[in-house]
Amino acid sequence: MTTELTSATPTYTFADLQGSSVFITGGGSGIGAALTEGFLQQGAKVALVQRTDAGEFCDAMEAKYGVRPLFILCDIIDIEALQAALQQAVDAHGRIKVLINNAAVDNRHSLQDYTVTDWNQSLNVNLRPHFFTAQWVAAGMKASGGGSIINLSSISYLMGNAGYPAYVAAKAGIVGLTRGLARELGVDNIRVNALLPGWVMTERQKELWVTPEALDEHLGKQCLNMLLQPEDMIAPTLFLASEASRAMTGQALVVDGGVVVTG
Template sequence: MIDLPVFPDLEGASVFITGGGSGIGAALTEAFLRQGSRVAFSQRSDASPFCDAMQSLTGNRPLFLRCDVTDSAAMRAAIAEAAEVHGPVRILMNNAANDARHGTLDTTGEDWDRLMDVNLKAYFMTSQAVIPGMRALGGGSIVNMTSISYMMGNAGYPAYVAANSGINGLTRALAREFGADGIRVNALAPGWVMTRKQREMWVTPEALEAHLGRQCLKEPLAPHDIAGGALFLASRASRMMTGQALVIDGGVVTTG
């Protein structure tokens, strides 16, 4: 874990992270636990060993709620349970995603719907579930994890790229609709992060060398490299920032 700044307002904050037990999500869970936040996270597979490890590392145990992010009713129930244990969710990290590779000509309607369910619809439904509680609190922060894939126009997974572009539109729409309630909504766009899944499935020496050639900073991104930006967007340090996309990719794409 890299050294991260401490944001005092995150201590005791009720945080909910989708897909918070592996990959980037696990780094986010750890980072918020180290801030003293009350963290709940969802995941399909059993994350009890991860919770044990986090308690040992941080002295702060997360609340694990096992469910599928595409099951809207189950997610709504999980968010309600998290709110009952930790108080209304003040910070939502929409993180769960599926970047399975798929060719345009081989993608069926069922494939498209399945990928949109996890990569876009779930972001809307979880946001919808936390907004009433955030309104009651007088504000909150929603951070939607997207990707630079749509900025680069990457081939090989068109539904995923389309969903990530949609996440940015959703981010701006929610920011406009709920800004008067003190609810901020921003997107965080990582580059190619070397998670265990990426290394096992898609990282080759040649592919990594080519990607590092596109980066200004010549180091591979690790999951914890994304955590600092997430904490910033969640905290009141970014209190007048909403409807924006923060890119953490080592300098592959340029914005502005």
């Protein structure tokens, strides 16, 4: 039997996040939507981008919390548009204190039929924006005395999963980029960490990949007998964003129910 967690009012408070300017890519669906709500719960000012309309989600957040997240329609493949969205967020909310590179596409593909165009498209979504958003926010974070950058990777590369090698490569690259940026930006009190979720039961996963057989196989690898929900990523992300993790940078934090072992 598995235990499926549901969204609930948080019992934790990160007071230093109140009023903070937060920018989340892919912040209107899946894990990203959970993170947007988690920061709103803490009183943060959230801007989010994605390539599909998030108006209905923002309506729901405004009705629930009395504050509307700033939604900016943007395809993160377009770096100039992404940079313009970052500027729009700064104009609305002030200098960005927390950057969360969450957006990703985990499309399955074969090795033999994958083209150069396919490869470039995958990395242009799953890795390239992480570099250029960090590049853009670094000056503002330095001027503010510091900040937190959180890059969402995945345990898929630690597991050596088959079926989507370009995605696995990008997720491994995110951890390498995170560690390089942590060294690069630490002198300015900018912390850079990676969050590595396990198999989280987003609507996309349930629609495309979750089958009883696949789920049973994966749960057999977890230490904890539970289905991971998007809400399970909120508290770890808030921790990395807040001063509670002020001495942590260059780290890869795994939240997967106990599938892989680090250290």
